[in-house]
Amino acid sequence: MTFLELRGVGRTVSRVDDRPLVILDGVDLVVEVGDRLSIVGRSGSGKSTLLNLLGLLDSPTEGEIFLDEEPTRDFSARRRDVTRGRDVGFIFQQFNLLQGRTALENVMTPLLYDTGSAFWRRRAIAGEMLDRVGLGHRLSSTPDRLSGGEQQRVAIARALVRRPRLILADEPTGALDIETGEIVMALLDEIATASDAALVTITHDPAIAALATRRFRLEKGALVDAAAPVTARAGASGHPFAAAGGGSDS
C-alpha cells in the first residue's frame, strides 16, 4: 500500500545573489507501508532537502507530493503540523534530546500533543517504549548521563512513541561507533517492522545503506538507483546541480 508518493518533485531556492539554485529536479519516489529505503549522496547533494519534503516540513516548488493518494499542496499549515506529528517520526545524528529532562520526559513529549487517551496515559506509554529499546531501567536518567548509543535509543523511542507510519532517519549512526550503530539500526528496523512503519535512512555509511531493501543516490538533483555508476560531474563537484541560471554553485 502506498503511503507517500513524490511525482516530478523539484525544489529550487534563491541564492543570496537571487540566482536560482535547483537542488532537486524531477524526483519520483513511492514510499510503501513497511518500506526500507536508503539515500546516499555527497555533501550538498540535497539529502536534507529531500528529507524535509518527505516529512512535510517544506513544500516542493515543482511537482506534487501525495499522502494516501491525496495531494498535499493545499494542506493548511495546521494540517501539515498535525499530519507530521501523527505520521512522521524524525531521528537525527545528534539525537536532539531535551537536555536537563529525563529519558522518560523526553519520550513523553510527543504525546503532549495527543488529544486522545494517549495524552492521559503518556507516562505509561513512554515507559513501555523505553522498555522496548532496552532502557526501562534508565527512565530517570538525563541525556548527560547516557552514552551516545543510549541517547540514540531514547531518540528512537521518542520518534516512535506515537507509532508514526514513516520514520525519517538523518545519519542516525553518524555519532556512534560501528558496533553501536549496528545495534541501533537493528533496533530501529525491529520497531519499525512491529508497527509496519516505512523507514527512510539518509547515510554516508555504505554498510548502513546496504541494510535497506531499496537503495538510492542523489545526483545532479535526481534520485537514481544506488547501483548506477556515479557520473563524472557529480563525482567531480560533489554538488547536485549548477544554478538554473548557469555558472558554478555557492
Ligand SMILES: Nc1ncnc2c1ncn2[C@@H]1O[C@H](COP(=O)(O)OP(=O)(O)OP(=O)(O)O)[C@@H](O)[C@H]1O
Ligand atoms: N534555503 C536554501 N537557500 C539556499 N541554498 C540552500 C537552501 N537549502 C539548501 N541549500 C543548498 O542546497 C544544497 C543542498 O543542501 P542539503 O542540505 O539538502 O544537502 P545535503 O545533501 O543534506 O548535505 P550534507 O550531507 O552536507 O548535510 C546545498 O548546497 C545547500 O547549501
